Amino acid sequence: MQRIDKYEQVVGKSKIDELKMLAGYLKGKVIQHINSTAMGGGVAEILSKINPLMQELGVNTQWDVIKGTPDFFDVTKSIHNALHGKEAIITEDMWKVFNDVSSMNIREMNLYGDIMFIHDPQPIALIKRKSRMKNSKWIWRCHVDVSGPDKDVWGFLEKFVNKYDAAVFSSAHFAHKMKARQVLISPSIDPFSDKNRELTQKEMDAVLNKYKIDPQRKPLVCQISRYDALKDPVGVIEAYKLVKKYVDCQLLLVGNRATDDPEGDKIYKQVLEAKGDDPDITALMVEDIPSEINTFQRVSDVIVQKSIREGFALTVSEALWKGKPVVASNVGGIPLQIKHKYSGMLCHTIEGAAFSIKQLLNAPEYARRLGENGREHIKQNFLLTRHIREYMLLFLSLYSNKDVVTL
Amino acid sequence: MNENNGKSFRFSTRLHLRVLTGLKASNIEELLELIKNVPGSSIYYHTHHFLQQHQYLSPEPPNDFAHWITSALNEEVLGEKIASIDTIKFPTIRDLRNEIIRTIEGCIKENPRIKLRFASPDKTFHFIKSTSFILPTDYVAKNLEDFLEILKKITPDSIYFHMFEARLRLDMETNDFSFWLGTSLSEVELAGKLASLDPYTYTMEDLRKRIIEIVEERLKNAKN
Numbered sequence A: 001m002q003r004i005d006k007y008e009q010v011v012g013k014s015k016i017d018e019l020k021m022l023a024g025y026l027k028g029k030v031i032q033h034i035n036s037t038a039m040g041g042g043v044a045e046i047l048s049k050i051n052p053l054m055q056e057l058g059v060n061t062q063w064d065v066i067k068g069t070p071d072f073f074d075v076t077k078s079i080h081n082a083l084h085g086k087e088a089i090i091t092e093d094m095w096k097v098f099n100d101v102s103s104m105n106i107r108e109m110n111l112y113g114d115i116m117f118i119h120d121p122q123p124i125a126l127i128k129r130k131s132r133m134k135n136s137k138w139i140w141r142c143h144v145d146v147s148g149p150d151k152d153v154w155g156f157l158e159k160f161v162n163k164y165d166a167a168v169f170s171s172a173h174f175a176h177k178m179k180a181r182q183v184l185i186s187p188s189i190d191p192f193s194d195k196n197r198e199l200t201q202k203e204m205d206a207v208l209n210k211y212k213i214d215p216q217r218k219p220l221v222c223q224i225s226r227y228d229a230l231k232d233p234v235g236v237i238e239a240y241k242l243v244k245k246y247v248d249c250q251l252l253l254v255g256n257r258a259t260d261d262p263e264g265d266k267i268y269k270q271v272l273e274a275k276g277d278d279p280d281i282t283a284l285m286v287e288d289i290p291s292e293i294n295t296f297q298r299v300s301d302v303i304v305q306k307s308i309r310e311g312f313a314l315t316v317s318e319a320l321w322k323g324k325p326v327v328a329s330n331v332g333g334i335p336l337q338i339k340h341k342y343s344g345m346l347c348h349t350i351e352g353a354a355f356s357i358k359q360l361l362n363a364p365e366y367a368r369r370l371g372e373n374g375r376e377h378i379k380q381n382f383l384l385t386r387h388i389r390e391y392m393l394l395f396l397s398l399y400s401n402k403d404v405v406t407l
Numbered sequence B: 001m002n003e004n005n006g007k008s009f010r011f012s013t014r015l016h017l018r019v020l021t022g023l024k025a026s027n028i029e030e031l032l033e034l035i036k037n038v039p040g041s042s043i044y045y046h047t048h049h050f051l052q053q054h055q056y057l058s059p060e061p062p063n064d065f066a067h068w069i070t071s072a073l074n075e076e077v078l079g080e081k082i083a084s085i086d087t088i089k090f091p092t093i094r095d096l097r098n099e100i101i102r103t104i105e106g107c108i109k110e111n112p113r114i115k116l117r118f119a120s121p122d123k124t125f126h127f128i129k130s131t132s133f134i135l136p137t138d139y140v141a142k143n144l145e146d147f148l149e150i151l152k153k154i155t156p157d158s159i160y161f162h163m164f165e166a167r168l169r170l171d172m173e174t175n176d177f178s179f180w181l182g183t184s185l186s187e188v189e190l191a192g193k194l195a196s197l198d199p200y201t202y203t204m205e206d207l208r209k210r211i212i213e214i215v216e217e218r219l220k221n222a223k224n
Helices: A013-024 A042-057 A070-083 A092-108 A124-132 A151-161 A201-211 A233-244 A264-275 A290-299 A314-321 A350-362 A364-381 A384-397 B028-037 B040-053 B064-071 B076-083 B093-110 B112-116 B144-153 B156-168 B176-183 B188-195 B204-223
Strands: A030-035 A060-065 A115-119 A137-141 A166-169 A181-184 A220-224 A250-255 A281-285 A302-305 A326-329 A345-347 A404-406 B009-025 B125-141
Touching (some): A042 A314, A070 A092, A070 A151, A264 A281, A345 A350, A384 B009, B009 B040, B009 B156, B028 B112, B040 B064, B040 B093, B040 B156, B093 B112, B144 B176, B144 B204, B188 B204
Parallel strands (some): A030 A115, A115 A137, A220 A250, A326 A345
Antiparallel strands (some): A181 B009, B009 B125
């Protein structure tokens, strides 16, 4: 049995047949994805899922990674922060590093796709090769919340974006008035990945023993996100402290380190300081082992995602897919996934997050209903098969400028 | 589109890609102005995407304009009026757009204070338009029995295409199913029954069930 056929169990045969049909229209085209890291972070994760399935469907999909130096990734981290609207100083020297490394990649990379699919700002300058690749189509996929970016940094990137045939964003709020055609495609999760599949009790016990976590001891509140100021882990600890005054619970923070994110250690240190000697707070810096993340989500009573800015927040989709009640900030792609008080709780502040966590811990039946609605919403709209379908439609749309395309 | 080969009906499906226009509104006047000027595919998207995206019950009205006016501008009366527009009554997107404009202009005239309401920045209305891709499927019905069997297994997107999009966006007078049943199978009464459904008040799965019931009833009567 092919991997793609397994998805029939979840979405039905007709949906998979549709994908096979669409793939047929892309025969002969080579799709080349390019991003900045092969491991760590949401982009690498989604590409590692989508590419094999697309290949199985018969679409020639390849994936390559740009080369970068540590100071290049420091600059792209600052660009990332500036796009999120966070204060970031990018000096002329830093732009020089960005331009030099970009030029090196432009010169040395093997670019061969009929459709070039460039992810995030790090490889954005590769578009300069477009003029030398006759008939090639170029897509820039923005995984970042650019609803309120630093104007100078956005202005710098926009010059590149406008040369692309299409720019793809995860939320309508990220759209800009610009020359490039802008497409809205939400990310997705894979129900059969180690991060989302059903786990046996034995598998979960092994993880819980490894990290000495006992979810039976006290209700467990959990945030899983890399240690990044924009994920506000310190804010989660403050919210927990407000809850703790009324409900005896424990807090679990779990984060990993992406290779393109040099800030992680600094934020982790701040988290440990905020934690102090509270024995009911566990803050783990772990390798990104999917079945462990899956376990943490499955044993939690409430899952929190108190981000200040977000791209899409796949951790929210993962939690909802497991039928968990989620308290999350009303930012980025989160309101697309959570309708307040229907499929989860949205919040704007630490106090708001604390209030919702308390409410869900005290009303498990209500929490269960929210979780059920959330799972159904993810099933309908945010699974991998929908994502693959939209990518294929995007590829096909590059060859037509009509609103109704008859294939 | 149905491919009429003698009496057969080939089921198609419709898939869509959301295209961001970069146009946005923060108050009712901006919204109205853009409703007047955006492409028809944007009006279509904001009055129809809900049907495909939420194929189960959800607390929001099936119309983005209504939802935004109610939740971001807190104008419940106007929101309700927009939500209650009888979409099935309008044969074209142009007519539907005019009705939305007429309703909003009427409310502003009656209650000019609405103009003072502003949405917070995180609740700005963003205009999206839809690019539709129409694909033929392998399912072909030659008679009513085939039609019934295929109805049970095709995707909600296919039902959606034949019941909504073909009629409204491709300027057909009725839905595809009714057209084929009436003209190719001479099932005029059955065609009329399907044409008289208000598909906007069903979830997609309930709509499938209802069409199946109606066809099953017709087949049962034919045997008796």
